[in-house]
Amino acid sequence: MTQNNSVAAIVPAAGIGRRMQSTRPKQYLQIAGSTVLELTVKALSQDPRISHIFIATSAEDAYYPTLNFNTSTPITRVEGGATRAASVQSGVAAAAAAGFVWVAVHDAARPCLSAEELASVLDHALADEVGALLALPVADTLKRASEQHRSLATVAREQLWQALTPQVFRSAELLSGFTRLGVDNPQLTDEASVIEALGKQPKLVQGKRSNIKITLPGDEQLAQLWLTAKT
Ligand SMILES: Nc1ccn([C@@H]2O[C@H](COP(=O)(O)OP(=O)(O)OP(=O)(O)O)[C@@H](O)[C@H]2O)c(=O)n1
Numbered sequence: 001m002t003q004n005n006s007v008a009a010i011v012p013a014a015g016i017g018r019r020m021q022s023t024r025p026k027q028y029l030q031i032a033g034s035t036v037l038e039l040t041v042k043a044l045s046q047d048p049r050i051s052h053i054f055i056a057t058s059a060e061d062a063y064y065p066t067l068n069f070n071t072s073t074p075i076t077r078v079e080g081g082a083t084r085a086a087s088v089q090s091g092v093a094a095a096a097a098a099g100f101v102w103v104a105v106h107d108a109a110r111p112c113l114s115a116e117e118l119a120s121v122l123d124h125a126l127a128d129e130v131g132a133l134l135a136l137p138v139a140d141t142l143k144r145a146s147e148q149h150r151s152l153a154t155v156a157r158e159q160l161w162q163a164l165t166p167q168v169f170r171s172a173e174l175l176s177g178f179t180r181l182g183v184d185n186p187q188l189t190d191e192a193s194v195i196e197a198l199g200k201q202p203k204l205v206q207g208k209r210s211n212i213k214i215t216l217p218g219d220e221q222l223a224q225l226w227l228t229a230k231t
């Protein structure tokens with residue numbers, strides 16, 4: 001069995017990156033000589049409480065075997081699924097089978113995670129009865145849009161936060177939620193939504209604006225700027 005403060009990182013990396021419109025899945029784009037996924041694994045290796053990393057990739061992924069993870073943290077590949085939630089479920093199930101009570105789910109597409117953010121979300125989660133996630137208070141005015149991209153209304157942004165990752169929860173609770181709610185449920189776009197659906201209220205831990213999710217064309221340049229700014 002693992003120690004109480006020993007956490008398994010779960011990295012969903014089985015997406016196709018449709019919005020990125022790139023020639024290869026965005027987790028395999030190169031930034032400063034490394035792939036996005038290699039950089040994300042390096043970021044997760046910044047805290048000794050991350051004792052094992054489970055990476056969910058698609059069965060057809062021909063890029064993964066070419067990677068070189070420069071970390072002493074053990075890594076296990078698992079098969080991802082048709083949805084992000086299915087990929088996360090696969091990783092969490094493997095971590096639970098290996099004895100991990102706690103899991104930290106972190107998008108492969110977020111390579112700019114800082115050591116401070118990782119330490120902070122782990123500190124808060126492991127001391128909380130529910131768990132915790134990194135998030136940011138919304139800083140811009142939000143609009144409700146019509147199909148024709150007309151602004152219908154302004155959405156009050158007080159008490160609105162945008163979720164980031166890692167999201168840190170007990171493996172058993174996540175697995176129970178996935179079984180009860182279904183991993184093809186379109187409302188389950190993150191792990192906190194699973195825990196909320198179980199009637200619990202995860203702790204919001206303020207993250208950094210640099211913890212971007214590479215999603216749209218040009219985001220890889222933004223990530224490179226943030227990564228070089230940190231060195
Ligand atoms: N079936 C899926 C879908 C997504 N992901 C992962 O979940 C993370 C966040 O998802 P997103 O940014 O939506 O990635 P994609 O689904 O690849 O992007 P798109 O929606 O543009 O296709 C990514 O690291 C992605 O690889 C996954 O593991 N399995």
Ligand SMILES: C[C@](O)(CO)[C@H](O)COP(=O)(O)O
Nearest residue numbers: 084107163164165189190213
């Ligand atoms: C988990 C997440 O990154 C939190 O903002 C987000 O929900 C992932 O959404 P995606 O559409 O799967 O990228």
